[in-house]
Amino acid sequence: MMIWVNQIVQGILLGGYYAVIACGLSFMFSVMRIINLAHGSLAIVAAFGLYVLADQFGFDPFGALIIVLPAMGVIGWVLQRTILERSQRGGMLVPILSTFGLSIVIDNLLFEHFGADTRSLAPYIDELSWDSWQLTDDISIGKLAAITFVTAVLILGGLQLFLTRTQLGRAIRATAEDPDTVGLIGINARRVNAAAAAIAMLTVGVAGAFLGMRATFDPYAGGPQLIFAFEAAVIGGAGSLWGTLIGGIVLGVAQSIGAQINPQGFLITGHVVFLVVLLARLHVDEIGTRFRKTMRRSA
Amino acid sequence: MSLDQTIRIERWTPLSRAAILIAALVLVLLAAGPLLFSNNAIDKLTTLFIYVMLAVCWNALAGYGGLVSVGQQAFFGLGAYAAVRLADAGLSVYPALVIAAVLVAIVSLPISAFMLRLKGGEFAIGMWVVAALCHLLVNLDSLVQGETGTSLIALNAYEADTRHALTYWVALGSMTAILAILFALLRSRVGSAIQAIRDNEEAAASVGVRVMSTKRIIFVFAAFGAALAGALWLATAITFQPKTYFGVQWTAYMIFMVLVGGLGTFEGAILGAVIFFVIEAWFGASGVWYLVGLGATALVFALFLPRGLWGWLERRYDLALLPLGYRVTIGGQPPSRERTPQGGPAAPAPTGNAG
Numbered sequence: 164m165m166i167w168v169n170q171i172v173q174g175i176l177l178g179g180y181y182a183v184i185a186c187g188l189s190f191m192f193s194v195m196r197i198i199n200l201a202h203g204s205l206a207i208v209a210a211f212g213l214y215v216l217a218d219q220f221g222f223d224p225f226g227a228l229i230i231v232l233p234a235m236g237v238i239g240w241v242l243q244r245t246i247l248e249r250s251q252r253g254g255m256l257v258p259i260l261s262t263f264g265l266s267i268v269i270d271n272l273l274f275e276h277f278g279a280d281t282r283s284l285a286p287y288i289d290e291l292s293w294d295s296w297q298l299t300d301d302i303s304i305g306k307l308a309a310i311t312f313v314t315a316v317l318i319l320g321g322l323q324l325f326l327t328r329t330q331l332g333r334a335i336r337a338t339a340e341d342p343d344t345v346g347l348i349g350i351n352a353r354r355v356n357a358a359a360a361a362i363a364m365l366t367v368g369v370a371g372a373f374l375g376m377r378a379t380f381d382p383y384a385g386g387p388q389l390i391f392a393f394e395a396a397v398i399g400g401a402g403s404l405w406g407t408l409i410g411g412i413v414l415g416v417a418q419s420i421g422a423q424i425n426p427q428g429f430l431i432t433g434h435v436v437f438l439v440v441l442l443a444r445l446h447v448d449e450i451g452t453r454f455r456k457t458m459r460r461s462a
Numbered sequence: 463m464s465l466d467q468t469i470r471i472e473r474w475t476p477l478s479r480a481a482i483l484i485a486a487l488v489l490v491l492l493a494a495g496p497l498l499f500s501n502n503a504i505d506k507l508t509t510l511f512i513y514v515m516l517a518v519c520w521n522a523l524a525g526y527g528g529l530v531s532v533g534q535q536a537f538f539g540l541g542a543y544a545a546v547r548l549a550d551a552g553l554s555v556y557p558a559l560v561i562a563a564v565l566v567a568i569v570s571l572p573i574s575a576f577m578l579r580l581k582g583g584e585f586a587i588g589m590w591v592v593a594a595l596c597h598l599l600v601n602l603d604s605l606v607q608g609e610t611g612t613s614l615i616a617l618n619a620y621e622a623d624t625r626h627a628l629t630y631w632v633a634l635g636s637m638t639a640i641l642a643i644l645f646a647l648l649r650s651r652v653g654s655a656i657q658a659i660r661d662n663e664e665a666a667a668s669v670g671v672r673v674m675s676t677k678r679i680i681f682v683f684a685a686f687g688a689a690l691a692g693a694l695w696l697a698t699a700i701t702f703q704p705k706t707y708f709g710v711q712w713t714a715y716m717i718f719m720v721l722v723g724g725l726g727t728f729e730g731a732i733l734g735a736v737i738f739f740v741i742e743a744w745f746g747a748s749g750v751w752y753l754v755g756l757g758a759t760a761l762v763f764a765l766f767l768p769r770g771l772w773g774w775l776e777r778r779y780d781l782a783l784l785p786l787g788y789r790v791t792i793g794g795q796p797p798s799r800e801r802t803p804q805g806g807p808a809a810p811a812p813t814g815n816a817g
Contacts, residue, residue: 185472197583198583200532200583200586213478223530246761249765250764250765253764253768254680255582256528256582256725257765257768258583259582259586260530260717261719263532263713263714263760264759264761264764265761267714267753267757268754268757270759271751271753275754320473385591389587390591393587393591397584397588427598430594430598431595431599434591434595434598436593437591438591438595441580442576445579446615
């Protein structure tokens with residue numbers, strides 16, 4: 164019995180990581196209506212950046228974020244101005260195709276440079292990678308997992324405050340509502356979108372760091388991370404910030420319970436729960452529509 | 463222009479009649495392939511046929527249906543897996559390849575029921591999740607032994623020469639059938655309907671297009687084609703390792719072929735497959751840089767030439783070798799170079815199957 168409770172606790176903590184990687188995807192979708200298929204690959208870029216700084220220059224991975232995060236911000240800005248902006252003008256299909264092409268380029272450039280070896284940042288953070296608080300005999304909370312979860316909450320809360328309380332945040336929300344009209348009130352939609360992409364990439368940088376510390380990664384690990392981010396974002400309701408935390412937790416709990424049932428179950432249960440939630444949501448939407456229609460007819 | 467000039471609406475031009483005749487001749491010539499070429503050469507051609515099927519089916523889904531999927535490897539892998547299972551159950555190998563594809567098409571029906579509710583990028587990645595799940599589930603089968611895989615041992619019953627020739631003919635026949643079915647489908651009401659949905663789903667629905675059933679037809683067709691290609695790939699490769707069949711690189715290939723050849727053009731997908739085949743023969747050995755090049759090329763085409771090489775040729779020279787739409791000629795002259803063979807507003811094709 165306690166084993167299951169432990170799995171749920173671990174799943175919730177894992178959900179913190181998924182929330183970190185999902186919130187950037189969800190944020191970009193809500194602002195620019197783009198699903199960036201290179202999202203996972205860019206997280207791996209950040210992880211490799213931290214790895215190089217730690218391995219070659221002796222940086223502490225947390226300290227190295229001071230270099231990697233601004234770099235990710237610049238990548239986000241450039242990405243928006245060069246590829247995404249042009250893609251958006253080409254209709255709905257072009258962003259999917261161009262970001263998928265970009266992910267192929269990134270993955271294979273990483274492979275060319277770093278080879279097939281799996282890497283991890285765990286050796287560079289010493290005891291933090293395995294230290295934990297023992298709650299009961301069966302339940303322990305890893306310090307790194309706890310830090311990840313708290314960071315997730317801080318990032319989501321920070322984004323929320325940023326969007327509601329700052330000038331730029333309000334400009335981003337206005338641009339998301341109507342990119343053409345904001346020009347009339349003196350907002351440069353292109354610059355606002357580039358800023359939003361830069362912010363999304365900051366969260367991707369943090370996600371890459373936690374992925375690297377928590378587990379191993381290799382040049383082709385971007386695809387699975389994109390899938391996890393997407394699943395968490397969709398389960399939580401695409402475009403909703405706190406939803407990604409709920410989505411991440413649902414995904415994490417499903418995976419860790421699945422892993423307890425069967426060694427292969429980790430990924431399978433995650434995907435199945437995602438599809439079930441998707442199906443249920445569509446069904447509920449349909450019932451909702453029908454309900455509204457009947458209401459309108461009787462009104 | 464005065465009214466006494468004759469206005470004609472036509473589908474076939476002399477050029478397109480010649481093109482279809484040449485296409486038929488090429489197919490007849492290709493059918494004699496095993497009598498003329500070495501085993502190595504016909505293996506290469508078999509690969510080309512499989513690429514054509516993949517490109518054409520992905521183009522049907524994305525270019526005509528507006529449904530970009532990055533998970534078509536789900537059906538590619540399931541096609542190969544079903545063929546392994548059927549052959550293991552004692553079915554004769556070559557019929558098993560085709561039956562496997564039919565089974566996968568049946569499986570794709572329930573998948574379509576809810577994947578098609580998703581739009582744009584959500585559909586794209588949603589299909590990737592489906593592919594990942596199919597991969598994991600196939601790995602659970604004890605016959606496949608996880609990533610170790612298995613092989614189509616039943617093929618050993620054939621002598622090498624016969625095997626190469628039979629696989630070649632089945633591939634050629636499959637490709638021809640896929641092309642013919644799609645050509646007919648896109649020229650029918652379904653073709654006009656699916657392109658109307660791609661251009662504007664709400665508007666299409668408002669003029670009576672049955673959105674769901676039309677999308678489903680094209681989805682199941684694309685699944686069938688990918689599954690048939692997967693089963694045929696198994697017949698040439700013999701070994702079945704889930705990782706290679708369910709890999710996302712298949713989608714990368716499909717996107718490359720279609721974007722370079724011409725998204726939403728019938729001839730373009732075929733052209734793209736031929737280009738990919740040639741590029742792979744030249745640069746395939748250079749490994750990683752070759753893949754970087756594929757991704758970069760797809761990116762550049764998506765941004766700067768979204769209708770691909772054929773789309774550009776078509777507009778530049780007013781070509782239509784395999785016409786899907788209609789063209790209006792006034793007094794023997796086409797009114798403008800701006801044709802819309804993809805069922806745009808100028809094509810007076812029936813826009814719906816309202817009943």
